[in-house]
Amino acid sequence: MVADMGMSMNAGTSDYLKKYPERRISFFQSSYIVGVSFAAGIGGLLFGYDTGVISGALLYINEEFEYVKKSYLLQEIIVSMALVGAIFGAAIGGYINDVFGRRIATIIADLSFIIGSMIMAFAPNPMLIIVGRFLVGLGVGFASITAPLYIAEVSPSEIRGGLVSANCLMITGGQFLSYVINYGLTRVPGTWRWMLGLAATPALIQLVLMMFLPESPRWLYHKNRKEEATTVLSKIYPSPRLGDEIAILEDHLEKESKNKVKVKFSDVFKLKEIRLAFICGAGLQAFQQFVGISVIMYYSPIIIQMAGFKSNESALFLSLVVSALNAASTILGIYLIDIAGRKKLVIGSLSGVVGALILLSVSCIIIGNGNKRQVFGWLAIAGLGVYILFFAPGMGPVPWTLNSEIYPEEYRGLCAGMSATVNWISSVIMSTSFLSMAEGIGLGQSFLILLGVAVLAIVFVIIYMPETKGLTFEEVADIWNQRAYGKDKNIESIIEKASA
Numbered sequence: 001m002v003a004d005m006g007m008s009m010n011a012g013t014s015d016y017l018k019k020y021p022e023r024r025i026s027f028f029q030s031s032y033i034v035g036v037s038f039a040a041g042i043g044g045l046l047f048g049y050d051t052g053v054i055s056g057a058l059l060y061i062n063e064e065f066e067y068v069k070k071s072y073l074l075q076e077i078i079v080s081m082a083l084v085g086a087i088f089g090a091a092i093g094g095y096i097n098d099v100f101g102r103r104i105a106t107i108i109a110d111l112s113f114i115i116g117s118m119i120m121a122f123a124p125n126p127m128l129i130i131v132g133r134f135l136v137g138l139g140v141g142f143a144s145i146t147a148p149l150y151i152a153e154v155s156p157s158e159i160r161g162g163l164v165s166a167n168c169l170m171i172t173g174g175q176f177l178s179y180v181i182n183y184g185l186t187r188v189p190g191t192w193r194w195m196l197g198l199a200a201t202p203a204l205i206q207l208v209l210m211m212f213l214p215e216s217p218r219w220l221y222h223k224n225r226k227e228e229a230t231t232v233l234s235k236i237y238p239s240p241r242l243g244d245e246i247a248i249l250e251d252h253l254e255k256e257s258k259n260k261v262k263v264k265f266s267d268v269f270k271l272k273e274i275r276l277a278f279i280c281g282a283g284l285q286a287f288q289q290f291v292g293i294s295v296i297m298y299y300s301p302i303i304i305q306m307a308g309f310k311s312n313e314s315a316l317f318l319s320l321v322v323s324a325l326n327a328a329s330t331i332l333g334i335y336l337i338d339i340a341g342r343k344k345l346v347i348g349s350l351s352g353v354v355g356a357l358i359l360l361s362v363s364c365i366i367i368g369n370g371n372k373r374q375v376f377g378w379l380a381i382a383g384l385g386v387y388i389l390f391f392a393p394g395m396g397p398v399p400w401t402l403n404s405e406i407y408p409e410e411y412r413g414l415c416a417g418m419s420a421t422v423n424w425i426s427s428v429i430m431s432t433s434f435l436s437m438a439e440g441i442g443l444g445q446s447f448l449i450l451l452g453v454a455v456l457a458i459v460f461v462i463i464y465m466p467e468t469k470g471l472t473f474e475e476v477a478d479i480w481n482q483r484a485y486g487k488d489k490n491i492e493s494i495i496e497k498a499s500a
Contacts, residue, residue: 027159030236040146042170042202045202046206047143048170048171048176052175052178055298056319058192061129072435080431080432083431085116086141089142090141093146098414108142109143109203110210112138117197117199120136139203141421149413151163152164153216156237167397168400171330172323172329214235218409273477273480277407281402288395288426291350291454292450295430296391300323304319330397333393337469343461345394348394350461352386357448357450359380359383363379364380368442402465403420406476
């Protein structure tokens with residue numbers, strides 16, 4: 001059926017769904033899609049929990065190990081070692097996803113979470129905490145690629161953005177859960193051990209669920225396992241749309257087989273359309289971190305203490321409120337991403353971040369100059385809240401959503417892994433430098449630097465980022481072809497050029 005429609009009428013496109021509105025799939029219409037997305041999204045929950053829990057655990061690690069408390073460098077190493085692990089996990093994860101599939105990559109991530117969490121829970125010294133943080137970081141790196149890829153590839157195009165963004169809700173939900181647990185464990189003996197060790201529980205749950213979940217149908221078709229792919233697709237799409245979706249995959253596989261494409265790392269930089277897509281995806285991932293989200297989530301209790309709220313309980317409680325705003329605002333992003341679109345959402349998000357950073361920098365500069373009036377401390381807390389309210393719906397989910405949909409099938413795992421690696425490298429830079437920078441030039445002045453980066457990020461989005469709302473993967477690939485070679489030129493396919 002789809003072969004007779006032309007590219008503009010591919011299954012899942014806006015024209016196709018206008019002609020056949022009864023074939024549109026709504027967000028909660030299929031319990032199967034929601035169930036698979038939820039199970040895959042546990043990786044996002046682990047991602048969020050392990051990145052958020054250290055902010056509270058570090059306060060109690062400092063109390064148990066005096067030499068950690070006296071060294072900002074050692075504190076930054078403990079925080080950032082998970083991010084170093086995530087760099088390796090993201091770099092390896094793209095290869096694992098492409099070769100062995102999304103399920104195996106998820107299982108590897110779960111094992112890393114479980115082993116790393118147990119090592120930290122029983123660590124007798126900070127060195128073993130650092131080892132455990134590296135292992136959970138490996139799991140975070142795998143999960144940051146695999147969960148959005150898996151969800152995107154089992155999702156109909158009309159709800160893909162919302163479902164991938166729901167994974168970001170799991171991330172922010174995991175961060176919120178970590179703050180709830182941190183606050184709830186403040187008076188429990190062995191506080192930080194419980195905080196860090198509890199991550200093993202959701203990892204174990206996901207490990208069991210993955211034994212029963214299917215592989216991504218797109219990956220299966222790409223590996224010429226058509227019967228298995230069709231079985232999975234039949235649970236996602238009812239007839240007759242099922243036939244149209246299979247026809248698209250069949251056409252794609254025939255082109256690939258005909259041209260015998262071999263994906264190479266150098267193609268990402270050699271092929272212009274892939275290079276443009278990677279610049280967009282990796283650029284968004286870098287800006288997500290350089291506008292300061294890692295700083296806010298990892299160090300919010302310490303920032304709050306710098307703003308004048310000295311007790312651990314007060315700092316953790318106010319951090320819990322900030323984290324709750326993060327999770328709640330992500331829900332708004334899920335609603336808006338397939339309505340307003342990715343680009344408008346990001347520009348609005350970054351504009352709010354700019355305003356929040358102005359408030360944060362001004363209030364913290366005043367506090368740093370010796371003004372101890374508590375009103376300025378509350379203004380700094382308000383700045384943190386406004387930052388999260390605007391960051392979470394846009395710059396939180398959109399870079400990960402775009403990273404799962406802007407690359408063609410052959411390069412999706414490779415490029416998604418490379419872009420995620422950029423994210424984690426950027427996060428390491430931020431988490432290992434911010435406390436030292438704040439100590440050197442002042443907290444408010446450090447936020448001024450983030451303000452400048454946020455303005456640059458708006459310019460980048462306006463210039464480089466396309467709108468992908470409601471488009472099929474094939475239509476998104478056409479966007480990069482047109483940007484690379486022009487709309488009116490005879491464009492060779494990616495596969496044809498790669499095999500030349």
